[in-house]
Amino acid sequence: xxxxxxxxxxxxxxxxxxxxxxxxxxxxxxxxxxxxxxxxxxxxxxxxxxxxxxxxxxxxxxxxxxxxxxxxxxxxxxxxxxxxxxxxxxxxxxxxxxxxxxxxxxxxxxxxxxxxxxxxxxxxxxxxxxxxxxxxxxxxxxxxxxxxxxxxxxxxxxxxxxxxxxxxxxxxxxxxxxxxxxxxxxxxxxxxxxxxxxxxxxxxxxxxxxxxxxxxxxxxxxxxxxxxxxxxxxxxxxxxxxxxxxxxxxxxxxxxxxxxxxxxxxxxxxxxxxxxxxxxxxxxxxxxxxxxxxxxxxxxxxx
Numbered sequence: 001x002x003x004x005x006x007x008x009x010x011x012x013x014x015x016x017x018x019x020x021x022x023x024x025x026x027x028x029x030x031x032x033x034x035x036x037x038x039x040x041x042x043x044x045x046x047x048x049x050x051x052x053x054x055x056x057x058x059x060x061x062x063x064x065x066x067x068x069x070x071x072x073x074x075x076x077x078x079x080x081x082x083x084x085x086x087x088x089x090x091x092x093x094x095x096x097x098x099x100x101x102x103x104x105x106x107x108x109x110x111x112x113x114x115x116x117x118x119x120x121x122x123x124x125x126x127x128x129x130x131x132x133x134x135x136x137x138x139x140x141x142x143x144x145x146x147x148x149x150x151x152x153x154x155x156x157x158x159x160x161x162x163x164x165x166x167x168x169x170x171x172x173x174x175x176x177x178x179x180x181x182x183x184x185x186x187x188x189x190x191x192x193x194x195x196x197x198x199x200x201x202x203x204x205x206x207x208x209x210x211x212x213x214x215x216x217x218x219x220x221x222x223x224x225x226x227x228x229x230x231x232x233x234x235x236x237x238x239x240x241x242x243x244x245x246x247x248x249x250x251x252x253x254x255x256x257x258x259x260x261x262x263x264x265x266x267x268x269x270x271x272x273x274x275x276x277x278x279x280x281x282x283x284x285x286x287x288x289x290x291x292x293x294x295x296x297x298x299x300x301x302x303x
Contacts, residue, residue, distance in 0.1 A: 021181060022204045032252025033200060033302055039288035040248025041241055042295050043281055045102035045258045046170075046193070046213055047091055049117065050135050051109040052080045057136040060143055063172045064220070065261075066135055080263050084114055087266020094275050096124055098282065102260075103127040103292045105170040105193075108158040109134035118162065127291035130155050130166040130189070141177040149183055156187045168193060168292050174215065181208045191296055199244065199254045201299045209300075211255070211292050218259035223270070230273035233265075238280050245286040255295060256287070 016024020035042050054077055056066045065080065067073035095102055104121050106128055111118040121128060132138070137151050152169075159166055167190045171180070174194040181204045184192060191201075193213040201211045215221055217240060222233045237258065244254040265274050281287045290298075 028251055035253040035288045035298060039286060040245045040253055041287045042255045043287045043289045044255055044292055044295055047102060047104045047260045049104050049106040049110045051107045052135045060140045061138055063135045063138050083263030087262030090266045090271045092124060098278055100289045101125045101291055103129050105129040105131040107131050107134045108155050111162055127293050128164055128166045129168040129170050131170045132172050138172045140175050145179055148177060152183050152187050181206055184208055201296055209296055211296060213259050214257045219265040220261050223264055230270035234273045234277035237277055241281055
């Protein structure tokens with residue numbers, strides 16, 4: 001049986017990628033990046049503050065962490081709610097005790113339902129990153145252009161009604177369509193963190209910037225998916241920082257993204273290991289803790 005010649009004539013095939021959203025680039029071919037105080041590693045803690053409706057929409061897909069059993073799924077609903085009632089406050093306390101700031105990728109529904117939480121985030125000098133409407137506000141290529149535009153536009157409008165203007169966007173499940181970068185720019189966003197293919201920021205062809213929020217180093221992946229202990233999680237993140245610091249000394253600065261889920265890492269038997277991890281990273285003298293916006297400001301100023 002012969003292969004149809006058209007099988008190999010993929011219209012988007014090109015150097016590096018099968019799309020034209022951004023150019024392929026090897027990290028060692030770029031000009032070295034220098035972070036403040038000549039620290040080789042920019043540590044970016046990003047907390048996910050999420051609201052899971054009792055009924056998943058499943059359109060276009062069910063978000064990771066969503067309800068799983070027969071309606072009403074109070075077991076998972078209340079476990080997720082623990083993150084906003086208890087877990088996130090432990091994380092904010094840990095950062096405040098050390099004089100650190102972080103980013104909070106927040107569903108706008110969280111800010112509307114729990115105004116005290118938004119107030120605490122802003123009062124602590126932390127950065128709000130728009131994280132869609134709620135955990136039913138998922139995006140992928142199967143959505144119509146109008147449906148996707150509505151999700152992003154509604155998120156922007158509802159934040160503005162709260163007096164907050166996030167510059168960064170984080171999609172649920174890091175999922176986008178080919179239209180998403182253009183729609184984000186149209187609605188006033190400067191950057192996203194959904195594409196996880198690097199240890200430094202990079203720019204789409206349309207000008208939008210991506211700050212990779214690594215998934216493999218997230219608490220969800222290490223603690224839930226891999227079923228590692230909190231001590232192992234802390235060791236892995238600390239080891240990653242050490243490795244990036246060695247690379248940073250030779251090739252230029254790197255970013256260590258810490259994706260944090262309050263109902264996972266904020267549990268009482270895990271928070272001690274997390275606080276010990278923060279102390280390890282601070283004690284080494286290699287890490288500059290920053291919000292996503294601060295990292296991008298430092299990076300943009302060099303390129």
